[in-house]
Amino acid sequence: MPGIATYLPEHGWTATIVTPPVGAGAKDRLGFPDKFFQRVGVVEANYRGDIFWFWRTVFKGLGFKASNSITEQIKERIGIVEKKSIVDYLLSCYQEIFAYPDTERTWKKPALKAASATLEKERFDAVLSSSPHPTSHFVAAELKKRFDLVWIADFRDPWTQNHIYSHSPIRKYFEEKSERKLLRTANALTAASPTYARKQEELHQRPAAVVTNGFDPDFPVVPVISLTKKFTVTYTGSIYTGRQDPERLLAALKSLILNGSVNLSDIEVRFYGPRLNWLEKQITQYSLSDVVRQLGVISRRESLQRQRESQVLLLLNWEDPNEKGVYPTKLFEYLSAQRPILATGGFRGDDVEEILAKTEAGVYAPTPALVESVLRAFYSEYEKTGTVTYHGNRAKLKNYSYEDKAACFARILDQTAEG
Secondary structure: HHHHHHHHHHHHOOOOOEEEEOOOOOOHOOOOOHHOOOOOEEEEOOOOOOOOOOHHHHHHHHOOOOOOOOHHHHHHHHOOOOOHHHHHHHHHHHHHHOOOOOOOOOHHHHHHHHHHHHHOOOOOOOOEEOOOOEEEEEEEEHHHHHOOOEEEEEEOOOOOOOOOOOOHHHHHHHHHHHHHHOOOOOOOOEEEOHHHHHHHHHOOOOEEEOOOOOOOOOOOOOOOOOOOOOOOEEEEOOOOOOOOOOHHHHHHHHHHHOOOOOOHHHHEEEOOOOOOOOOOOOHHHOOOOOOEEEEOOOOHHHHHHHHHHHOOOEOOOOOOOOOOOOOOOOHHHHHHHHEEEEEEEOOOHHHHHHHHHHOOEEEOOOOOHHHHHHHHHHHHHHHHHHHOOOOOHHHHHHHHOOOOOOOOHHHHHHHHHHH
16 A cells, blocks of 8 residues: 555545554665655554554563564474464464454554544545555544545455454354445445455445555666575565465475485575474475575565565465465565566466466466476576576566556546545
């Protein structure tokens, strides 16, 4: 949304974003476009933190690192390396009870206060709320009511129809009723993928426009970054346990090493993101600790730079045949990086496969055999030339830029405000 807001002025709209405090170094840490602060107003609504703020304070006092997952640190201290454990179960139970409608529920009051104060000083034509946190929609619904605004409810991720919805059927039943009731007053609905839009249309019995995620069209221009000397495969971001699986890559890489198709000293696989104990266990089981490393959380801007210097970018598709519309945000960052994408896992016919086919930006490899074949081909080219050639269609890539997505939102704002 910061990227889209940056380019809205080019289409007749200017945005003021109400947000929790962004903190120092936000431009690099959160990866704001260079023109963001010149074009977008920012109103910070102070709050003490999400529903875990108290526990974070307690665990920080016990020596836990604030930058790493508390859950994974607890599991590491007590020796749990499985994907699912009693720690995960207890966390799920806590959220079932206290995280309604989401973990950011504590932000509603300060957000309403800050937004209302701004609306009393300036004239605005519309309010746009964006999830994955439904709390934003509760705030927008109240602002629409108080100030008679046009309201567009955007779903970068669905609410009750979310592909990672983890609460009980009882909670989902009542939460769906709440979602239907709340969204009745929204003037328009938008969603980040065709699949998400269909879900919203089925639930709310009204149209939902598709506006996919995007990337900053200005970022790839400067600075120029040299490719790594090694055959580097890079993954950036979180891995959803049980929903994404890096094992296909590990198995393929191990097979290539054993049959002598690759030189061990030439290869480096990098995972940037929260450290996962179960992933470390997999890496050890495949005897790949010298090649595959978890390098921890980095800023979004550094993440974009690590992508651009990589020979190949790894995308882990969603491992659920009923959820073929999951668009990871990193897919669009990868398109911006303009490096070959290897999409592993998932199922034929999903939305990721369609985008890769349209843009020619990478290869879709849902099976272990295909992953191994693609890796072998990439490495063979690297061995001969020192680089893996990028074949993306730059004209098609423009359809996924923030500039294009801002134009989509501007059209919806125009039509809704006029209506």
